[in-house]
Amino acid sequence: MPKTLRLVLGDQISDGRLSSLRDLDSATDTVLFAEVRAETDYVRHHKQKIALVFAGMRGFAERLRAQGVGVRYVGLEDADNTGSLIGEVRRALAEAPFDRVVVTAPGEYRLMDAFEAFAAASNVPFQIREDDRYLCNASDFAAWAHGKSVLRMELFYRVMRVRYGLLLDADGKPEGGAWNFDKENRKAMPKRLTPPPHRFVPPNAITLAAIADVERLFAEHFGSCAGFFYATTPAEAEGVVADFLATILPGFGEYQDAMVRGEPWMWHAVISAAMNLGLIDPLAICRRAEAEYRAGRAPLNAVEGFIRQILGWREFMRGIYWLKMPAFKALNALEANRKLPWFYWSGETAMACIKDAVTTTQAHAYAHHIQRLMVTGNFAMLLGVHPDEINDWYMVVYADAYEWVELPNTHGMATFADGGIIGSKPYAASGAYINRMSDYCGPCRYDVKQRIGPDACPFNALYWDFLARNQALLGRNIRMAMPYKTLERMTPEDRAAIATEAERVKTEFGAVPR
Ligand SMILES: Cc1cc2nc3c(=O)[nH]c(=O)nc-3n(C[C@H](O)[C@H](O)[C@H](O)COP(=O)(O)OP(=O)(O)OC[C@H]3O[C@@H](n4cnc5c(N)ncnc54)[C@H](O)[C@@H]3O)c2cc1C
Ligand code: SF4
Structure with a gap:
C-alpha cells in the first residue's frame, strides 16, 4: 500500500464514515489535522463555531491516536503553522516522504478550487475523494x-x-x-x-x-x-x-x-x-x-x-x-445595494422580533428556521440589503454555517437573490405574519397595525415598498397576485407615503446605499 498522508478537515468529524480514511493503514499512514488562520478568519465566525470545530478535530485526533493511528496535529499557535491547509500539506510533505495525499472533498467551493489547483501542480499525487456522507452526490x-x-x-x-x-x-x-x-x-x-x-x-x-x-x-x-x-x-x-x-x-x-x-x-x-x-x-x-x-x-x-x-x-x-457555483454567489436578482443595519451585530434595537433573534444568535450561535427566514432574512430583504452583506452575516453568526448550506438558504430562501432558482417567490412578509406566528408584537415598542409614522412596525412600510420597487420582476408572479392586487388598489398618495416612510426607516437603521 502507498504510504499516505490523509488530510481531515474541520467539518469531517465522522468516525468510521470518512472516505479519506477508508483504506487507512495505521502501520504506514499519517492523518493530518490543521487549525489554520485561513479557515478561522475568512469570515469572523461566531466564537462557538470555532470552538466547536477545534473541539471536534482535537477529539477525533485523540480517538484515532487511541486506535494506534499516526496523527500529525497542527495547533493554531504552533510556531511553524503556515496558516493555510495547503501550506500544512506542503510542510508535512517536506518533512516526511509520502507516496500520495488523500482528502475527502471539502464542502466549500473556495477550498475545492484551491485543492484542485494544488492537485494539478503537486509532484505528489493529491487525491480528492467524494464525500459520500451525503445522500445525493x-x-x-x-x-x-x-x-x-x-x-x-x-x-x-x-x-x-x-x-x-x-x-x-x-x-x-x-x-x-x-x-x-x-x-x-x-x-x-x-x-x-x-x-x-x-x-x-x-x-x-x-x-x-x-x-x-x-x-x-x-x-x-x-x-x-x-x-x-x-x-x-x-x-x-x-x-x-x-x-x-x-x-x-x-x-x-x-x-x-x-x-x-x-x-x-x-x-x-x-x-x-x-x-x-x-x-x-x-x-x-x-x-x-x-x-x-x-x-x-x-x-x-x-x-x-x-x-x-x-x-x-x-x-x-x-x-x-x-x-x-461559482456564478450562484454573485447573483443579485433584486439589485439590492444597501448596508446591513448595525443591530444585526449588536442586537440593540427596539424591534422585539429582531432583538430576540439576534440575542439568541449571540448567545447560542443558533436561531431556528423561521427566525432566520421570516425575521432576520425577511427584514434584510425588505430593506434591500446587498446579498453579500446578508450572506456574510449568516456565515458569521451560526454554528452550523458552511457555505454549501448557508448560501443557498440566504440567496434562495431568505432574499430571492437567486431570482427563483430555489423558491417560486420571495418569502416577503409584513408585520402581520410575525404577529400571527409569534408573541413578539404585543410588548414591542412598535405597533404592528400601523404602516406609517414613528410608532409603525417597520416591516409594514418596507413590505409594500418592496413590492412596489420590485413590481417589474415580481408583479406577474401568480403566487404574488394577492398582494399586488392590494398594492394596485392603493392611491398614488398612499404609495408615495409608503415610499417616503420606507426611505426614512432605511436611513434611521443605517441601511443606506453601499
Ligand atoms: C437564511 C437562512 C440561513 C440558513 N443557514 C443555514 C446554515 O448555515 N446551516 C444549516 O445547516 N442550515 C441553515 N439554514 C437552514 C435551517 O434554518 C437550519 O438548518 C435549522 O434552523 C437548524 O436547526 P435545527 O437543527 O433545530 O433544525 P430543524 O428545524 O429541527 O430541522 C432538522 C434538520 O433539517 C435540516 N434542515 C432543515 N431545514 C433546512 C434547510 N432549509 N436547509 C438545509 N437543511 C435544513 C437541518 O440539518 C436540521 O438540523 C438556514 C436557513 C435560512 C432561512
Ligand atoms: S411590531 Fe413589528 S417590529 Fe415589533 S415585533 Fe411585531 S413585527 Fe417585529
Missing part, C-alpha cells in the same frame, strides 16, 4: 436537474424517498397517501402549550480547552461561548439524537413555523451543528425517525416533516450549491 443531482426548466425541492424529495425507501407503503406509494403533510405543520402556538426541554451537552475537557483558546485568540469575534452546549463527539451527539427521537420528534412539525419569546428551540431538533460537523449520519437519523413512526411512537406528519428537512431540504440545498 453532485453528479446524481446534476442528472436529476438535467432538462428541467425549474428545480423544486418537492419533486427532488419524492425521488429521494423512493431511492432510500423511506416512508413508503407496501406498494411503494407514500405512506399515508401523501408525500408531504406540511399543511398540518403551520400552526401558531397556543398559549397553554410549553415546548419540551432539550438535552444539551456540558462541555467535556477537550471542548473546555478549545473554548478557552477561542476566548483568548478570537475575543473580537461575534457572540459568546458562555452558554456553549454543542456535542463535539459522536457519543455526545448520539445522546442528543436519542433524546430528540424520544421526546421532541412526536411534536415536530405542528408548530414548526411558530416563534415564542424566550423559547429558542421550540420543537426543533437543534442538530444541524453536529450534523454539519459530521457527527450525525443523516440517513441513519432518517431511518430511526421512520422507526419511531412504525412503532407508533411518533405521528406521520411529524416524522415526514423531519425526514423532509434532511432528505429533502438539506440535500436539495447542497445539490443546488454544487450545480450552480
Whole structure:
C-alpha cells in the first residue's frame, strides 16, 4: 500500500464514515489535522463555531491516536503553522516522504478550487475523494436537474424517498397517501402549550480547552461561548439524537413555523451543528425517525416533516450549491445595494422580533428556521440589503454555517437573490405574519397595525415598498397576485407615503446605499 498522508478537515468529524480514511493503514499512514488562520478568519465566525470545530478535530485526533493511528496535529499557535491547509500539506510533505495525499472533498467551493489547483501542480499525487456522507452526490443531482426548466425541492424529495425507501407503503406509494403533510405543520402556538426541554451537552475537557483558546485568540469575534452546549463527539451527539427521537420528534412539525419569546428551540431538533460537523449520519437519523413512526411512537406528519428537512431540504440545498457555483454567489436578482443595519451585530434595537433573534444568535450561535427566514432574512430583504452583506452575516453568526448550506438558504430562501432558482417567490412578509406566528408584537415598542409614522412596525412600510420597487420582476408572479392586487388598489398618495416612510426607516437603521 502507498504510504499516505490523509488530510481531515474541520467539518469531517465522522468516525468510521470518512472516505479519506477508508483504506487507512495505521502501520504506514499519517492523518493530518490543521487549525489554520485561513479557515478561522475568512469570515469572523461566531466564537462557538470555532470552538466547536477545534473541539471536534482535537477529539477525533485523540480517538484515532487511541486506535494506534499516526496523527500529525497542527495547533493554531504552533510556531511553524503556515496558516493555510495547503501550506500544512506542503510542510508535512517536506518533512516526511509520502507516496500520495488523500482528502475527502471539502464542502466549500473556495477550498475545492484551491485543492484542485494544488492537485494539478503537486509532484505528489493529491487525491480528492467524494464525500459520500451525503445522500445525493453532485453528479446524481446534476442528472436529476438535467432538462428541467425549474428545480423544486418537492419533486427532488419524492425521488429521494423512493431511492432510500423511506416512508413508503407496501406498494411503494407514500405512506399515508401523501408525500408531504406540511399543511398540518403551520400552526401558531397556543398559549397553554410549553415546548419540551432539550438535552444539551456540558462541555467535556477537550471542548473546555478549545473554548478557552477561542476566548483568548478570537475575543473580537461575534457572540459568546458562555452558554456553549454543542456535542463535539459522536457519543455526545448520539445522546442528543436519542433524546430528540424520544421526546421532541412526536411534536415536530405542528408548530414548526411558530416563534415564542424566550423559547429558542421550540420543537426543533437543534442538530444541524453536529450534523454539519459530521457527527450525525443523516440517513441513519432518517431511518430511526421512520422507526419511531412504525412503532407508533411518533405521528406521520411529524416524522415526514423531519425526514423532509434532511432528505429533502438539506440535500436539495447542497445539490443546488454544487450545480450552480461559482456564478450562484454573485447573483443579485433584486439589485439590492444597501448596508446591513448595525443591530444585526449588536442586537440593540427596539424591534422585539429582531432583538430576540439576534440575542439568541449571540448567545447560542443558533436561531431556528423561521427566525432566520421570516425575521432576520425577511427584514434584510425588505430593506434591500446587498446579498453579500446578508450572506456574510449568516456565515458569521451560526454554528452550523458552511457555505454549501448557508448560501443557498440566504440567496434562495431568505432574499430571492437567486431570482427563483430555489423558491417560486420571495418569502416577503409584513408585520402581520410575525404577529400571527409569534408573541413578539404585543410588548414591542412598535405597533404592528400601523404602516406609517414613528410608532409603525417597520416591516409594514418596507413590505409594500418592496413590492412596489420590485413590481417589474415580481408583479406577474401568480403566487404574488394577492398582494399586488392590494398594492394596485392603493392611491398614488398612499404609495408615495409608503415610499417616503420606507426611505426614512432605511436611513434611521443605517441601511443606506453601499
Ligand atoms: C437564511 C437562512 C440561513 C440558513 N443557514 C443555514 C446554515 O448555515 N446551516 C444549516 O445547516 N442550515 C441553515 N439554514 C437552514 C435551517 O434554518 C437550519 O438548518 C435549522 O434552523 C437548524 O436547526 P435545527 O437543527 O433545530 O433544525 P430543524 O428545524 O429541527 O430541522 C432538522 C434538520 O433539517 C435540516 N434542515 C432543515 N431545514 C433546512 C434547510 N432549509 N436547509 C438545509 N437543511 C435544513 C437541518 O440539518 C436540521 O438540523 C438556514 C436557513 C435560512 C432561512
Ligand atoms: S411590531 Fe413589528 S417590529 Fe415589533 S415585533 Fe411585531 S413585527 Fe417585529
